[in-house]
Amino acid sequence: MATETRSEQQTETKAPNTFEQLIELGRDNGYKLDWFITRETLGDSIEAEADRGGLLLHEIDRAEAAETADWSNNLTGRPRGAIERPAAPRVGNYSIRTKSDVWLKNGAQLYEEAVQRQWSSSVDIPWETIEELPDEIERAECQLATFLTEVEFVAGDVPGKWIAETTPEYYEPRMFLISQIMDEARHMDVFRKRVFANGGGLMGQTTNVALSGGAIDSARDFTEMSARLHISGEGLVLSIFRMGELMSYNEAEKAIYRLAASDESRHVAFGVMHLQYLAQTDPSRAEEIHSYLDEIELGLVIGAGGQNPATRGTASNSALAILLGGGSDPASMAEGENIALAVRQRQVKEYIQRVRVAGFGDRFENGRANAALTEYVNA
Ligand SMILES: [Fe+2]
Numbered sequence: 064m065a066t067e068t069r070s071e072q073q074t075e076t077k078a079p080n081t082f083e084q085l086i087e088l089g090r091d092n093g094y095k096l097d098w099f100i101t102r103e104t105l106g107d108s109i110e111a112e113a114d115r116g117g118l119l120l121h122e123i124d125r126a127e128a129a130e131t132a133d134w135s136n137n138l139t140g141r142p143r144g145a146i147e148r149p150a151a152p153r154v155g156n157y158s159i160r161t162k163s164d165v166w167l168k169n170g171a172q173l174y175e176e177a178v179q180r181q182w183s184s185s186v187d188i189p190w191e192t193i194e195e196l197p198d199e200i201e202r203a204e205c206q207l208a209t210f211l212t213e214v215e216f217v218a219g220d221v222p223g224k225w226i227a228e229t230t231p232e233y234y235e236p237r238m239f240l241i242s243q244i245m246d247e248a249r250h251m252d253v254f255r256k257r258v259f260a261n262g263g264g265l266m267g268q269t270t271n272v273a274l275s276g277g278a279i280d281s282a283r284d285f286t287e288m289s290a291r292l293h294i295s296g297e298g299l300v301l302s303i304f305r306m307g308e309l310m311s312y313n314e315a316e317k318a319i320y321r322l323a324a325s326d327e328s329r330h331v332a333f334g335v336m337h338l339q340y341l342a343q344t345d346p347s348r349a350e351e352i353h354s355y356l357d358e359i360e361l362g363l364v365i366g367a368g369g370q371n372p373a374t375r376g377t378a379s380n381s382a383l384a385i386l387l388g389g390g391s392d393p394a395s396m397a398e399g400e401n402i403a404l405a406v407r408q409r410q411v412k413e414y415i416q417r418v419r420v421a422g423f424g425d426r427f428e429n430g431r432a433n434a435a436l437t438e439y440v441n442a
């Protein structure tokens with residue numbers, strides 16, 4: 064009742080009609096009302112349409128909030144489109160303030176897709192379908208899952224620092240990277256669960272993953288990092304996940320690879336779309352990008368960089384051969400190696416396709432690309 068009385072009194076005292084009167088009312092009563100201004104989007108409401116996916120991030124930005132300049136001086140954490148406060152401290156001091164350094168078309172759409180396709184390793188994997196496996200198969204599964212747990216740690220660890228380095232003017236790629244880190248946390252947990260789910264245990268840390276993680280992390284430029292992570296590392300793993308049916312022994316493992324592949328394809332798409340934007344907007348960086356691709360191709364053909372579990376001579380490759388061939392006897396492992404060759408071929412073909420989409424396919428026609436790629440494709 065007391066509230067009603069006070070409200071009635073206020074109405075009787077003064078009803079402000081203009082912005083100036085409102086400011087005066089605030090001054091008289093000790094309220095700070097100078098923020099209470101009209102923005103150009105007032106009255107321009109947006110309908111959420113269920114058949115188009117609801118209220119989508121890429122459909123809400125209006126007026127200056129929708130504008131992304133090629134360069135930003137926003138160092139203060141001001142949301143894109145918000146009114147500048149000159150006294151704001153430079154809390155961010157972001158190193159990425161050039162749009163082409165981080166941007167991609169459809170970044171908000173990729174983020175929305177990530178949000179819609181979240182899954183849970185607790186309830187979306189039919190763990191009850193895992194039954195006792197022959198000892199060598201279980202140990203190979205545990206070795207591969209140990210390797211993948213390490214790989215997923217790198218994939219979640221490395222993008223993190225770039226979020227805080229990017230000005231909020233380019234919030235879409237920032238938010239996508241945040242969603243990627245959530246995805247990678249889930250991948251880390253699902254492979255860890257697989258390790259223990261059937262009475263196994265974590266096997267040895269692989270020698271090369273920490274090294275390759277360090278190499279990706281040493282990048283001082285976002286695009287360099289993205290090429291090594293999204294195009295190379297995640298591209299290689301995606302091709303393997305897509306062939307997960309071949310190395311699965313139950314519906315749980317099939318579901319793990321299928322769901323992880325769906326996430327990885329989004330992360331790889333981010334890298335491809337970013338490279339494509341860069342190719343279209345900053346041709347001066349083309350030669351530099353080709354040098355990253357030179358490095359990636361060495362990883363594809365000889366396993367340099369340590370990101371590829373299908374590279375011969377590694378623990379994860381032997382584990383793959385046992386899983387693909389169905390046993391650790393010489394005949395089964397030889398059969399597994401043959402199937403692993405098909406995995407490597409798929410990795411190369413999918414890599415070539417991604418580079419073409421990104422706009423750097425000229426390297427496959429002008430002799431720049433590693434010659435051994437062709438041998439893989441034709442093998
Ligand atoms: Fe992952």
Ligand SMILES: [Fe+2]
Nearest residue numbers: 218297327330
């Ligand atoms: Fe990933």
